[in-house]
Amino acid sequence: MGTEPKRILVIQTAFLGDVVLTTPLFQVLRDRFPTAYLAALVIPGTREVLSGLPILNDVFVYDKKGRDRGLKGLRSVARSLKAKRFDVCLLPHRSLRSALVAFMAGIPQRIGFVQSPGSFFYTRRVWRDGSRHEVRRNLELLKPLAPDLPLEATASTVRLWVASTDEDRDWANHCLAEHGLGTNDRMIAIAPGSVWATKRWIPEGFAAVIDGLMSRYNRKILLVGSRDDVPAVDKVTTHCRQKPVNLAGKTTLRQLAAVLKRCELLITNDNGAMHVGVAQDIPIVAVFGSTTLGLGYGPLTERAVVVERDLRCRPCGKHGHAACPLDHFNCMKQITAEEVITAATKYMEAVPPS
Numbered sequence: 001m002g003t004e005p006k007r008i009l010v011i012q013t014a015f016l017g018d019v020v021l022t023t024p025l026f027q028v029l030r031d032r033f034p035t036a037y038l039a040a041l042v043i044p045g046t047r048e049v050l051s052g053l054p055i056l057n058d059v060f061v062y063d064k065k066g067r068d069r070g071l072k073g074l075r076s077v078a079r080s081l082k083a084k085r086f087d088v089c090l091l092p093h094r095s096l097r098s099a100l101v102a103f104m105a106g107i108p109q110r111i112g113f114v115q116s117p118g119s120f121f122y123t124r125r126v127w128r129d130g131s132r133h134e135v136r137r138n139l140e141l142l143k144p145l146a147p148d149l150p151l152e153a154t155a156s157t158v159r160l161w162v163a164s165t166d167e168d169r170d171w172a173n174h175c176l177a178e179h180g181l182g183t184n185d186r187m188i189a190i191a192p193g194s195v196w197a198t199k200r201w202i203p204e205g206f207a208a209v210i211d212g213l214m215s216r217y218n219r220k221i222l223l224v225g226s227r228d229d230v231p232a233v234d235k236v237t238t239h240c241r242q243k244p245v246n247l248a249g250k251t252t253l254r255q256l257a258a259v260l261k262r263c264e265l266l267i268t269n270d271n272g273a274m275h276v277g278v279a280q281d282i283p284i285v286a287v288f289g290s291t292t293l294g295l296g297y298g299p300l301t302e303r304a305v306v307v308e309r310d311l312r313c314r315p316c317g318k319h320g321h322a323a324c325p326l327d328h329f330n331c332m333k334q335i336t337a338e339e340v341i342t343a344a345t346k347y348m349e350a351v352p353p354s
């Protein structure tokens with residue numbers, strides 16, 4: 001590409017974790033093209049992650065399962081994007097619908113992955129290296145725009161972003177105070193949810209971890225997650241002997257980020273909350289079941305322990321399943337609470353006896 005892009009759109013209409021993992025791409029775009037108008041197209045549920053990011057000029061919403069569903073909705077979104085006169089579109093999300101939107105919006109340069117089912121609609125295709133982390137893979141999309149950019153060195157400097165505001169932090173402080181939690185309390189957040197059942201560790205396991213951390217280590221436990229995670233969180237609480245603070249479904253994404261920032265550690269499944277925790281720069285203990293680090297979505301921090309089993313059936317899919325395809329679910333059932341507690345202690349500071 002000869003001239004520098006002036007108006008750049010990034011389409012990322014996947015889940016929360018995918019959007020958080022796209023934030024380094026925005027950062028590098030902003031650093032490289034400081035005066036460009038830079039915007040994102042996301043689904044309603046993830047808009048909030050990006051709307052506070054100062055490096056973005058705009059965040060547009062594609063409500064593909066609601067208001068904008070069907071061909072009529074797609075046309076309407078494409079029309080409004082066309083009016084914004086973007087000259088470049090990057091498509092980290094490998095989706096036919098996203099590719100079609102960019103094409104119908106008449107964006108002259110459309111850069112995406114060769115492996116996308118919509119790659120037919122792109123003007124430039126780059127190889128998506130399955131062996132790399134998703135953040136690094138996304139940076140590959142910059143090659144046609146900035147061929148001289150040292151991607152390896154750049155990837156080693158980027159970080160995930162979820163921008164909570166002063167208001168979010170005030171909300172978190174107030175909420176925690178209402179639950180009797182002060183600045184001297186050592187808090188550990190636990191995120192037992194996931195969109196996919198085979199990525200959710202067993203509720204009895206989380207409950208035993210909660211009981212162990214509360215009784216043996218004098219920790220306060222916060223259960224966190226989205227509204228969709230409430231059933232999974234409720235299953236955990238029914239097995240708990242001690243009562244954790246349950247914030248699942250009660251925080252916005254940015255409030256969740258502010259709550260996590262107050263925590264010593266996040267214990268989580270392989271889910272969106274894990275990446276929000278990484279963005280808050282807190283240590284992570286992640287329980288991986290049907291997915292593996294090799295898929296490229298692991299916690300992007302040096303302060304993380306992944307607890308997993310070495311089974312030949314892993315990974316059994318790119319995302320996860322509604323149930324174990326082999327019916328035994330050993331990838332999760334074989335993980336013990338003691339292993340997770342031991343991993344957690346690596347990041348826990350000693351607390352003087354009360």
Ligand code: SF4
Nearest residue numbers: 290313316324330331
């Ligand atoms: S097939 Fe293996 S990896 Fe997949 S859910 Fe079952 S136990 Fe886990």
